[in-house]
Amino acid sequence: MNLRTRDFLFHLAPVKSVALCCILALMAPLSARVPSRAIPATAKPGAQGISADPRIAAALELLKDAADATTEEQIRITEIPAPPFHEEQRAAYLKKLLAAAGLSVEIDSTGNVIGKMAGADLNDIVLVTAHLDTVFPAGTDVTVRHDGSRLTAPGISDNGTGLASLVAVARAMHEAKIHTQKSIWFVADVGEEGEGNLRGMRALMDAYGSRFKSVIALDGSAVDYVATAAIASRRVEIVITGAGGHSWSDFGAPNPINALGRAIAKFVETHLPDNPRTTFNIGDIEGGTSVNSIPASASMKVDLRSEEESELPVLERELRADVQAGVDQEMAASRARGMAAGRAPLAISVNVLGVRPGGQLPQDSPLLAAVYDADRALGNRSRAERSSTDANLPLSVGIPAISIGGGGSSAGAHTTSEWYDPTGRELGLQRVLLIITGAAGLAP
């Protein structure tokens, strides 16, 4: 599937201002509907013999022993709130953890926690990220509840798993004295979810993009796939405004909520292609001030996604047309009641909240070979998938990037009933380590 149609589709949006969000934990339901490629068992090895190196063997053993401690750390991380645009408290904690893992750590002006592990080459960098932020607003109860081996809390896996894995793998590499050819930056980054619009990854790309040779995003738990293609998305906010009025004395005056309702009723009937899979979501609506007032405004936030970027402008045109039709119908209804004359007509404004480009890792990428090698060494099977994560941004500009899970199992991402089960998580931790070291190469 060709996703590289960005140039003419999003010519208004600079590539570097593009972003996208994480849906990794949604991949299980998604994978049932999206065709995926099985990774061939005969794929060419990219970093042959890495798992036979005694330092790597020692690190793999350390990770196995550290599985329970990693879960304890994941619980502590999850219980530090990290609502959108307020990751500071969790960032400060990750800074301590990454420093304790032997890295040289700083927090950049965007809020990213950057832990550096120097390789033989300081300029070539393998960037490993795990996003700090959650989708949950401030005040959400993030207490982790225990039920057998299952842990339940908002953000427990997305991205508690990624963050705990980031720290565990850095520590194991440090303790096993693994020295790599390329340098490795372990980064807990901000703004991956929703309206964060990848601001953390965008800042990293703006500042250091040319030095990143591979990008590995740790997101969620799954080890049965590797995300090698980025789903394109576009998020818009539609705002309809009017003069407002009294519910009784101004009855019949143009009502923005009525117009928005008419628009939504029309838009949700839009026919979407199955292939390329294309979706929309109306995720947030607001409007009005009281039950007995005609509102002065109504708004909605809409998420549009597709495997094929060229579908997004088509869908957005439909959305804008339906909003216009909803307003036109409401104005016609108001005129029919004799209440439109002398009043300001309803007005529409559209704000683009986020644009995330598509992109695809080439089949012959050495980074993908490192994944094949890791899976072979661990007896794991995984398939290539699509997702919307921090990896989208580097993929969109041709930097090899993947998104992988940290091990264990989970479900319910982006809901308050999200759960994580750490059973078998060591496989994921070891897989992360082998992929990172495969991408960075071992130095003597």
Ligand SMILES: [Zn+2]
């Ligand atoms: Zn995530």
